[in-house]
Amino acid sequence: MTIQGALTILMYALAPFLWLIVAGLGLLVTIQLIARVRGYRAFTYRCLGANLAALAVGLSGLWWIPAFTSSRLAYVATAFDWVALIGAVLGLAIAAWLVLHPLSYLLRGRQSQLLATKQKLP
């Protein structure tokens, strides 16, 4: 198969989900940028809730990724099936963490600001 052929197959396969991919990437980049501007650093900021939520989103893929393909977890049978599904779950968890972790930083910062404002009030 030619390089052009492989690219054509990939493009046709992704075309129906292009809007979703672009929207998801846009959300991720926007939240990361805003959080970084406000002092967020991924490896110094700690939030157990965001970590657990990202893990939960990733694990939820065990159900909905097969369902999205009109299948179900019970039919994930071969070693390659599991490698593919676990890879997808890991990717999903990482993507969710890249959104939820800075998002929690932004929300906490907002809460801290509100708390500080309240404490200053007489």
Add this chain to the structure above:
Amino acid sequence: MSRHNFDPSRLDRRQFLRWSAGAGAAGLLYSSGLQARPLSTDARIVIIGGGASGMAMANRLSHQLDGARITLVEPREVHHYQPGWTLVASGVWKPEKTMQPNSRFIPTGVDWVRQPADSIDAVNRRVELGDGSWIDYDYLVVATGLQLNYHLIDGMSSDLVGSHGIGSVYASIEGATRTRDAIDAWIAQGSGKGIFTAAPTPVKCAGAPLKMTFTTLSRLEATGHRDDFQVEFMAPGLGLFSQPYINDFVKQRFDDQGVTRRHHYRLSAIDPQAREAEFTFVGPDSEFTSHHQLRESEFSREGERRVVTGYDFIHVVPPMSAPDFVKASDLIAQDGPFRGEWLDVDIHTLQHNRYPEVFGIGDVIGAPINKTAASVKAQAPVVEANLLAQIQGQPLLARHNGYTSCPMITGIGMAMLVEFGYDNNFDFLPSFPFIDPKDESWAAWVMKDRMLQPAYYAVLEGQA
């Protein structure tokens, strides 16, 4: 003439993607010096049929030839992704997903004649069109596809699909949709007998009758009342599938899933009002059991044992052959297993056995297997290379190994990626070392559900 006048401001999303992919890859190919130089010729090349094989050949030849006059004879405006019809009939896909305008795939410089072909005068090298006009050719690519012969089943016509409990995934996209509705109605009934048939001739996508049985079994099992439904599979021969391992596997699975198998029966008549089907017992020694031996004239012979049975749903697989105008031409096989029914080609070079300027590709050719879109993917580069060699007076070196592929759906959500060829008793030819053709898997299902349609469109564009 062809439709494309490039206007960037009017690109839709799909066209944009194609141009983007093409531009990127063209840059890579240019930089790596991989581009082949087109062959200069003023040959007149006619391609009959704009299905998967005809469209793939139109794209490939237009890329490879400079100055040739390429004519594509295809009356239809809509291109159907037929491998998706089983998913439509099983309620997994919506029918719209399988349709695209033909104009999307026809390359610049190819003359698209929106007429059916009516006859082929092979001696004088010309093709008659539906309006009575003729096109002369120097080289001919026969890519007509095949003909569904519902009329060989007494009382049956494609119009009946979707009514009186009759389904047939092959009929058309509308037929596939109505088949889904007929299965829905049977399941909603809560009980009853379903009969799945196979044809006593070569058929396109030979796995489709089996897939329809498996997906329907999935749906029956999902009701929680599987035992209330009887399922029978009526096969004209002893085998259910060409590839021996898969044949044994399917038989075992049918037995495990409570499907009653009856062999050596072919559907000979149907009474829609009474919901009764007549099957003719063709016997283990009958010519019918070797499906490549069946001829239209051999249906309905005297003295055959017949069985009439009622049904609540029946899936009809019609006998198939080359289209009548191909059968009436001198291009049809004169002897051997495909005589009178299929195009006479060398199954390895795909060149006509008596007319060297004629090549065949796709469902219409007389070959032991190979009536699938996956076969077209393997055949198209062979026809391209050998046709170019023929134009240049060189020996035909490219050979087709009979590669075909059937994503054998064994239930809604799982499949086996079965790839095999002519050689070594239809031995497996797996494309992916990490997918075992003997295993049912989710990955094979995902390929069927998500990846094969993009790959099919790449084949149409001559890029895969």
